[in-house]
Amino acid sequence: LPPTRYSSQAHKHVPDPPTFDDDEGVIGDAFQSQEPVVIDDLSAATNIEYGPVESAMFLPLGEHGVLGIGSMTPGAFGEEDAALVELLSITAASALDRLDRELEMRQLQRILDQLDEKVFLLNEGGELAFVTQPLTRYLGRDPDQLAETALTDLIPPDERGSVDAALRDVRTSPPEKRLTMETEVLLGDGERRPVEFEFS
Structure with missing residues (x-):
């Protein structure tokens, strides 16, 4: 699960985000279970260095990977935050699935047109x-x-x-x-x- 997209703030605080196997660490847990993982204290939950980031949510995006959201405040994410972001991640995963299908269809159309x-x-x-x-x-x-x-x-x-x-x-x-x-x-x-x- 290599990092592919991250915000400017995320890059500022974690300039070298790690790459995980799809069954490794808390990100791997989210990917394998396809369930959100909320971490109140990153330093206690993982030995990965996340700089000033103290807490995080990791939300699965189907086969597309995992969306990570961090905060510099311990225990920053409550149940309502997790529920809202989970809904957004489901919407995002559906949109990515649709884009994949549309891309495959366009590629197939180009082949067939030949x-x-x-x-x-x-x-x-x-x-x-x-x-x-x-x-x-x-x-x-x-x-x-x-x-x-x-x-x-x-x-x-x-x-x-x-x-x-x-x-x-x-x-x-x-x-x-x-x-x-x-x-x-x-x-x-x-x-x-x-x-x-x-x-x-």
């Missing part, structure tokens, strides 16, 4: 999360129009049952299984066009 293939990805709700440019052109639709559109909305009504069945099958199959089926899609102008899906 493919000269008609490829799409569905989210858990069966909606389009990614669509490559060749597929948007084939469908005659704008990429923004396709975002979060259910795949079955692009299928003629008389074909939707078979596509739904195929999606249910592939969701419950081993990851290595591929399922191929022929059906039709609806273009932007309402015309039907034949396709062959390979689901995995």
